[in-house]
Amino acid sequence: MGRVLVQVMPKPEILDPQGKAVSAALPRLGLEGFTDVRQGKRFELVVEGPVTPAVLEQARRAASTLLANPVIEDVVSVTDADAAGA
Amino acid sequence: MKIGVVTFPGTLDDRDAARAVVRGGGEAVALWHADADLRGVDAVVLPGGFSYGDYLRAGAIASIAPVMGPVVEAARGGMPVLGICNGFQVLCEAGLLPGALVRNDVRTFVCRDQRLRVEDASTAWTSAFETGQEIVVPLKNGEGGYNADERTLDELEGEGRVVFRYLGGNPNGSQRDIAGVRDASGRVVGLMPHPEHATEPGYGPTEHGGGASGDGTDGLGFFTSVLTALTSA
Numbered sequence: 001m002g003r004v005l006v007q008v009m010p011k012p013e014i015l016d017p018q019g020k021a022v023s024a025a026l027p028r029l030g031l032e033g034f035t036d037v038r039q040g041k042r043f044e045l046v047v048e049g050p051v052t053p054a055v056l057e058q059a060r061r062a063a064s065t066l067l068a069n070p071v072i073e074d075v076v077s078v079t080d081a082d083a084a085g086a
Numbered sequence: 087m088k089i090g091v092v093t094f095p096g097t098l099d100d101r102d103a104a105r106a107v108v109r110g111g112g113e114a115v116a117l118w119h120a121d122a123d124l125r126g127v128d129a130v131v132l133p134g135g136f137s138y139g140d141y142l143r144a145g146a147i148a149s150i151a152p153v154m155g156p157v158v159e160a161a162r163g164g165m166p167v168l169g170i171c172n173g174f175q176v177l178c179e180a181g182l183l184p185g186a187l188v189r190n191d192v193r194t195f196v197c198r199d200q201r202l203r204v205e206d207a208s209t210a211w212t213s214a215f216e217t218g219q220e221i222v223v224p225l226k227n228g229e230g231g232y233n234a235d236e237r238t239l240d241e242l243e244g245e246g247r248v249v250f251r252y253l254g255g256n257p258n259g260s261q262r263d264i265a266g267v268r269d270a271s272g273r274v275v276g277l278m279p280h281p282e283h284a285t286e287p288g289y290g291p292t293e294h295g296g297g298a299s300g301d302g303t304d305g306l307g308f309f310t311s312v313l314t315a316l317t318s319a
Contacts (some may be wrong), residue, residue, distance in 0.1 A: 010188075015259060017189040037221060066150070069143055069179065072233055073184040
């Protein structure tokens with residue numbers, strides 16, 4: 001069983017109200033010093049067999065067509081979850 | 087003239103939209119998200135509320151629902167399509183309209199009677215208005231911030247495709263106060279505010295003097311306009 005990780009973030013120029021809300025809440029827990037928070041998404045796509053180059057290509061297509069909206073989001077990475085350094 | 091109103095799982099305003107169609111003089115036809123069938127309608131309204139839990143992004147999963155195949159095809163062939171609120175989000179996600187809607191910059195859901203300026207009265211859904219006319223319809227959304235890159239925004243402005251702009255304060259951080267846009271043909275229009283909730287005296291907006299109509303029925307013009315567009319086509 002293989003897993004592909006897809007990470008998506010709001011584009012830097014897009015306002016991220018979720019991140020702002022989290023950012024404003026942290027000091028209430030005494031967690032000072034974080035000047036900004038941005039919130040994105042992590043997807044785990046599971047396949048039967050190993051993560052082959054073809055599987056990664058399919059995952060990249062999934063990322064660019066559905067998982068992220070290129071108008072407001074960037075696909076940060078599409079990687080094999082079990083590969084070294086992933 | 088038959089105007090289809092699509093119901094997705096989570097749609098809230100399909101009944102109001104169907105009622106608005108009838109009040110405008112059309113025949114409302116219920117369309118179902120899981121049927122790739124437009125049942126012979128002449129135009130389509132994608133109403134507001136939510137769809138598929140708005141999982142992933144508002145309107146994202148609805149944009150590839152079975153019913154959207156024929157909606158996209160018909161829209162590209164010139165069928166009038168109006169997307170209201172979640173329906174606007176669906177049209178953007180489906181690529182029929184440019185841009186995307188993100189969470190309100192104020193970080194709260196906003197519900198109020200909203201003043202708008204009609205910037206383009208040439209579309210299939212706005213011909214009953216005058217360009218520059220001010221109208222009042224309800225606004226109710228959490229993810230109404232209209233976003234597109236600067237080049238797209240400049241194109242929209244240059245081609246006169248901004249159809250509605252917010253007046254009296256930008257409620258959600260929409261770029262350039264954009265409340266609604268159209269496609270190149272003027273047959274496909276999307277907006278965040280809700281004209282279908284402003285078609286019946288006593289049930290529409292009461293603030294701002296009830297709008298141009300004076301009785302909270304400024305939204306009716308959307309549903310009479312489309313009949314004009316269909317009969318003159």
